[in-house]
Amino acid sequence: MRSHYCGLIHEALIDQSVSVCGWVDTVRLQSHVAFVDLRDHEGIVQIVVERESEEAFRQISGVGYEYCLRIEGTVRRRVSANDKLRSGQVEVLAGRIEILNKAEGLPFALHENPNEDTRLTYRYLELRRADMQRKMRLRTRLVSALRHYLDERGFQDIETPILTKATPEGARDYLVPSRVHPGEFFALPQSPQLFKQLLMVAGFDRYYQIARCFRDEDLRADRQPEFTQLDMEFAFVGERDVQDAVEAMIRHVFQEVSGVDLGGPFPRMSYAEAMARYGSDKPDLRIALELVDVAEHVRHVEFKVFSGPANDPAGRVAALRVPGGASFTRKQIDELGVHAAKYGAKGLAWLRVDALENGRDGINSPVAKFLDDAALEGVLGATAAQSGDLLLFGAGDYKTVSDFLGALRIKVARDLGLVENAWKPLWVVDFPMFEFDAEAKRFVALHHPFTAPKIDDVADLRANAANAVSRGYDMVLNGNEIGGGSIRIHRTDMQSAVFDLLGIGAEEAQAKFGFLLEALRYGAPPHGGIAFGIDRIAALMAGTDSIRDVIAFPKTASAQDLMTAAPSRVPGAQLAELHVQVVEPADR
Structure with a gap:
């Protein structure tokens, strides 16, 4: 034509x-x-x-x-x-x-910017926009570059099942009822994790797959119920083998697709250091601001909000220095408090340094009166505060303080234009093996239950589980985790011990993971891998904050497809074929 x-x-x-x-x-x-x-x-x-x-x-x-x-x-x-x-x-x-x-009157002109519901309802029209065409073509080039790179290096592209067994991997499964096996269900895979490990047991040396994955979880800008990842696995490797191989790949692909030079070897940072300095396990290194622990300066004060956590081994008292933040109005500081509350803060203590040379008289703060001269001088010295700065404090349990001060660090940097225009990749390593869930009174896996611990002795792991470090690693770029992986457990005794520490007893482990435990008995090689978020990488390359902008037909934040009106009800006859009965919620 x-x-x-x-x-x-x-x-x-x-x-x-x-x-x-x-x-x-x-x-x-x-x-x-x-x-x-x-x-x-x-x-x-x-x-x-x-x-x-x-x-x-x-x-x-x-x-x-x-x-x-x-x-x-x-x-x-x-x-x-x-x-x-x-x-x-x-x-x-x-x-x-x-x-x-012919075209009838459109629900919106392509140069307009209607609300997201309208754009997603008529997604086929929004995709006509030049900017959306650019983003989708960029995504196509990204996937093509990844495939070409891996094919040239001996990786085998192997598909794994979509209909599989429900296994706990950190989120709820999407379930599919079986018509021919009444009362039984398939699950859509949260990842190909177990299958790629089985491929290593099967003797495939290097595997990859552009895999569709499914997780039934609460959504936000960087989450979708169905998403795409580059899944990879290597046999006979250690952490650096995997990291060096995929770092070279990511560096190559960014150069080829976007003309971006990510520089030399990516820096490495432990999980503990990342949390201490940045309040996040995916720190944005474009922001120079860092958290400073000030517990040693406030342990003796009568102000229990500070001294309590300062004297608690599980607590933290830290400060974030905001250069020029003394210009913030009280309303702006209150808004920071509201933002911090979203991340668990029960309040936000602050201290404004109007004139450092005037000592206490140059300080404006509702908490300064609770700090004696030694504490005040110690805090100002530790944070290197200058006239015109604002100090934001966090006091409480270590993780909560880190979370909300880390979130404030990003917000104030964006508000004040303190985010460097650059690409800043890094590896975060040495994650804790477990977190303790106080409500459930048991350990939970920080990554997933198939991640190997650095402790190679089962008895040692059991004795020191609370402090065990995993062989997991994440690749972070500009504050976004773009890839996460680990060296896997390849021995049955270690995998059974980890299941046990996670509260998964022998009977439950056999029911859910018996095929894996059986496979590990037959000469399973040491192996490890990583998965990269294709949607997230494409969004970064395209310069957008939301992965919805680089997915052709995404869901809303409430996991709905407005264009096709899915999910939707199905006829009773179809449900009967699947041996499923819908029970209406009591409040409907």
Whole structure:
């Protein structure tokens, strides 16, 4: 139907006949001539229709926004060039116009920015936008570059099942009822984790897969119920083997797809250091601000909000220095308190340094009166506070303080323009093996239950589980975890011990993971791997905060597809075939 793409019409085609297809971006009708900007996925070309071409001029007079057209004509040089367009030096003088399809009044113009519900309901229209076309093509290039890189290095692309067994991996499973096995269910995979480990047992040396994964969890900008990851696994490797291999891959792909140089070897930082300095296990190194522990300076004060956590081995008292933050109004500080509360803060203590040289008289703070001179001087010295600074304090259990001060660090840096325009990757390593769930009164896996501990002795692990360090690692870029992996457990005795420490007894372990435990008995090799979030990497490359912008048909924050109206009810007969009965909630 077409000889050329609209956006690729260029000067070398002058005086040649072409046919182009696309959508009407704009129409400008004049008495003796009409101008049409015709758009396809490569861009826009200007179409000129002169009155002398009577039939073409009659047709274009009835054409509207987003009509789908085919136009035959001759390329000529534009009188007034448009340097903003790739085709801006030329135009097409139309000889024949074919209306392929009319467009009714659109629910929104493509240059408008309606609310997200409207955009997702008519996603096929939003995807026509040039910016969305750019993002989706970037994603395509990303996946292609990853595949090409791995294929050249001996990785095997192996598909794993979508209908599988429900296993606990940190989130709820999506369940699929079986018609032929009444009362039994498949689960959609949260990841191909167990299958890729079994592929290592099966003797495949290097595996990868662009895998679709499913998790039934609360959503936010960087979460979707179905998502895509690059899944990888290596046999006979240690941590550095995996890290060095995939770091080279990520560096190559960013250069090829986006022209971004991520620099030399990525720095490595322990989980403990990341939490201490940045309050996050995925620190954004573009922000120079750091948390400072000040517990030693406030242990003796009578102010229990500070001295209590300062004297508690599980507590933390830390401060965040905000350069120039003394200019914040009380309303702005209160808003920071509201933000901190989202991350568990019960309140936000602050101290404004109006004039450091005036000592206590130069301090404005509701908590300064509770700090004696030694404590005040110690805090100001430890934080290197200067006149014009604002100190934000966190006091409480270690994780909560780290979480909300880490969140405040990011917010104030963005508000004050303190985020460096750069790419800052790093590895975070030496994660704790377990976290203790006080409510459930048991350990939970920080990564997943198949991550190997650095302790290689089962008895030692049992005796020191609370302080055990895992062989897990995350790749972080600009404050985003783009990949996470570990060396896996490859021995049955160690895997059984970890299950036991997680409160998964022998009977439950056999029921849920018997096939894995059995496989590990037959000469399973040491192995490890990693998974990268394709959606997250594409979003970073595209310069957007939300992965929804790089997924063709995403769900809303409430896990709905507004375009197809899914999820939806199904007929009772279909439910009966699946041996499923819907029980309505009591409050409906």
